Amino acid sequence: MITFKGVTKVYERQGEKVKAVDHVNMKVEEGEICVLIGPSGCGKTTLLRMVNRLVPLSEGTIEVGGTEINSLDPIQLRRSIGYVIQQNGLFPNMTIEENINVVPKMIGWDVQKMKSRYQELMEMMGLDPEEYRKRFPWELSGGQQQRIGVARAMAADPPVMLMDEPFGALDPVIRDHLQNEFLRLQKHMKKTILFVSHDIDEAIRLGDKIAIFNKGSLMQFGTPDDILSNPRNEFVRDFIGTDREIKRLSLLTVKELLHKGKKLGRSQTIPHEVNRESVKLDTDLRTALSVLLASPTGEAAVVDHHNHPHGIISISDFQILTGVHPTKLQTIVR
Ligand SMILES: Nc1ncnc2c1ncn2[C@@H]1O[C@H](COP(=O)(O)OP(=O)(O)OP(=O)(O)O)[C@@H](O)[C@H]1O
Ligand SMILES: [Mg+2]
Incomplete structure (x- = not known):
């Protein structure tokens, strides 16, 4: 479970204050996918990076699994949380296999275990393990790099995942395939996931809950059905679009x-x-x-x-x- 209480972030830029996240309260239950969505600059990445303490909070508290994050060692915390960075953030001087094995290596897995995990993750991502093993990130397309980013975050099987637009750079067919694969895996994995998206259809499809933000404030938090059937204000209504009755259909059988x-x-x-x-x-x-x-x-x-x-x-x-x-x-x- 991840609990946000009064979470606020104020950045200072050349003496000027920017409120990127404004008193956010929400609770993401264990084993659920919560999709964070909203216009560019509304604070989604900032909110994610506060959870693994890459961005310090200005006000408020965040608890992961009942423990306040500030009471934990940040390195330990980051090892227990998989993070898919918005622009994939692979290490350019490491091969694909080394990139994927970063965390398993840090926590001392043996070579055989890392090898088979690499194999498994690459197959899951639809990439040939042998073909890519010794390649470097710059020898891959943007979409392939993004999939390696997802595989790397999942490598050590962390119970919590922060995923910042992990499927953003993929073409629709691969994106569709990975969304399905991701949902299929999540049925067994039951990880607690914060997933940033800018695509409302993706949010409806993947989210157990959706959190819609505008200018750092949480506009609405609820199940896709809640949000589609009862948008709380004008902003949410505009954001989900005019065909919400039709979008809701994809939630029913x-x-x-x-x-x-x-x-x-x-x-x-x-x-x-x-x-x-x-x-x-x-x-x-x-x-x-x-x-x-x-x-x-x-x-x-x-x-x-x-x-x-x-x-x-x-x-x-x-x-x-x-x-x-x-x-x-x-x-x-x-
Ligand atoms: N390090 C920083 N210093 C100052 N301001 C920042 C910093 N990082 C982000 N901001 C500002 O905080 C606000 C929120 O940024 P953030 O990156 O969290 O948005 P986002 O919702 O992830 O946007 P996008 O959808 O474009 O990725 C923006 O106004 C941004 O300019
Ligand atoms: Mg962002």
Whole structure:
């Protein structure tokens, strides 16, 4: 758990004071991903760097796992927290393998253990361990360097991770792949993660919680669903954009829609016709909506993983759920 109480940072620049972080209070639970998001310069990096004491606090306290960070030895603290730096920050004079092994080496892992961890991490990042082992950071593309940065932060398996736009420089396909991989791993790892992003879709997808900042102040803290369904103020509403009903769909599954329909006395089980479009019970509703919009009948059968039929959904079900008229849904999704 990471607890922020009245956390404030004032930088001094040529006698001028800049309040980068302004009385932030929030609590990130053990094993959760909290995505920090907001416009450039709103204090996200500063907040991260206060957690591992790379930036000293001006006011307030931060506790990691119930212990106030100022009572810990900063070196010890940093070893227990993985940090992915915004501009990857690899050591230019070290090979890729040496970069990844920095912390394991410091804490005294044996050579064999480091070798197999290197192998495992590279495979996880979709990079060939042999091909990159002896290369230097400048011999890699920006996106590859960024993945090495993520691997390095994860190397010694720290319980807490600070990730500053780790997927920022990646092309959409690799980014999508790594987001999925990251969520899959997190199911088992259950690390406590502060993750900076500037992409609201990424925040909705990855965050158990989202913290939205503006000019150093926390505007709203909550689950993606909280924030999308009840943006607290004008700033948050503008930030998440006009299509929040549609964004919310990616948080719900077909199963939930079907359940809702049944409660309203609709969607009885209908035999699965051969030519009908179908969606799985665990398909997210944003994907399901695209299927429905492409379907000539505006309907789709709902099936489980054994292709057993569970019911039927149609575009009008989405109108009930989102309050958005089908013709408008069509224009938003396209
Ligand atoms: N070392 C520093 N000295 C003085 N001012 C600083 C320093 N570091 C950051 N700032 C200022 O503090 C504010 C917050 O900066 P920070 O880097 O935390 O923002 P950010 O949200 O991470 O932005 P970005 O999305 O562009 O990475 C900015 O106004 C920045 O200019
Ligand atoms: Mg930053």
